[in-house]
Amino acid sequence: MASYQVYYFPAKGRAETIRLVLEAAGVAYENKYPADWASEKSSLPFGQLPALVITDDKTKQTTTLAQSAAIVRYLARKYNLVAADPLDAALSDSVWESVSDVTNAMINVVFRTAEADKPAAIEKFKNEILPHFIKAHTALLEKNGNKGIYFGDKITYVELAVFNAIDSLEKIVPGALTATTAPALWKVHEAVANHDKIKAYLASPRLHSK
Numbered sequence: 001m002a003s004y005q006v007y008y009f010p011a012k013g014r015a016e017t018i019r020l021v022l023e024a025a026g027v028a029y030e031n032k033y034p035a036d037w038a039s040e041k042s043s044l045p046f047g048q049l050p051a052l053v054i055t056d057d058k059t060k061q062t063t064t065l066a067q068s069a070a071i072v073r074y075l076a077r078k079y080n081l082v083a084a085d086p087l088d089a090a091l092s093d094s095v096w097e098s099v100s101d102v103t104n105a106m107i108n109v110v111f112r113t114a115e116a117d118k119p120a121a122i123e124k125f126k127n128e129i130l131p132h133f134i135k136a137h138t139a140l141l142e143k144n145g146n147k148g149i150y151f152g153d154k155i156t157y158v159e160l161a162v163f164n165a166i167d168s169l170e171k172i173v174p175g176a177l178t179a180t181t182a183p184a185l186w187k188v189h190e191a192v193a194n195h196d197k198i199k200a201y202l203a204s205p206r207l208h209s210k
Contacts, residue, residue, distance in 0.1 A: 001056075001058070002054050002055060002056055002057060004027065004028075004029040004030070004052060004055075005030045005031070005032040005052070006022070006029055006030070006031050006050065007033075007034075007049060007064075008031070008032075008049045008050040009033060009034065010033050011208055011210050012164070012208050012210065013050075015049070015050040015068070016164045016208070017068065017072050017161045017164050018071050019201075019206075020160040020161075020198065020201075021081055021157050023197055023201040024081060024155065024195060025075070025079035025080075027075075027079060032053065034049070045064060046066050048067075050066075050068050050071065051065065051066045052071045052074075052075075069096065072157050073093075076156065076157035081155070081156050081157045082157065084152065085151070085152070088151035091151055092151055092158045095158045095161075095162075096157070096158055096161055098133065099162055099165050102129060102130070102133045102165065105129050106125065106168065106169060108121075109125050110172055122173065125172070125173065126173045126176050130169070130176055130177070134181070137162070137184065138182065138184040138185065141184040141188065142184060146187065148188045148190060148191035148192075149188075149191065150188075155192060155195060159188050159192050160192060160198075162188045163188065163192035163193065163198075166186075
């Protein structure tokens, strides 16, 4: 058995899918926030957050796992939130990479674009990047019966990542990804939102407001 601390700033950001995996698995965890980031940074494997601090309950030995994708996949494999078939698992990984691509593009617009250039950058994201994302993901979802699941019949870490991405996208391009504009993707959002454990999390004080 192990205990977990999700080490990140007091926000959703790159840690939210980690939290969603733990919540969907029904696994307890604590949020750990930097008290003095300048001094704590050097203690991390790559000097970055998020990280997952894993404590062996028997030996009390701790391991710090870095990089959000590695953390998510580790937890998803451990708690059976991955596709059972090896090929479906690999295809799921490719969906994760696509979500990462659109998330990184969104981050570039929000945090790495000059204020004067943001309106044009948002329009480019909305009119060029997002439609391609919606088209590609719709094709995958329709191939699996358009039921809000990418592969197989159960929610995995991929649906959780897409749920989080949709919520994040709504903040910079409100209304661009809805039940009307992207019905197949919206079914993913609904499937996750209606998952018993996720529904409870979304109504809990554990959920960060930003």
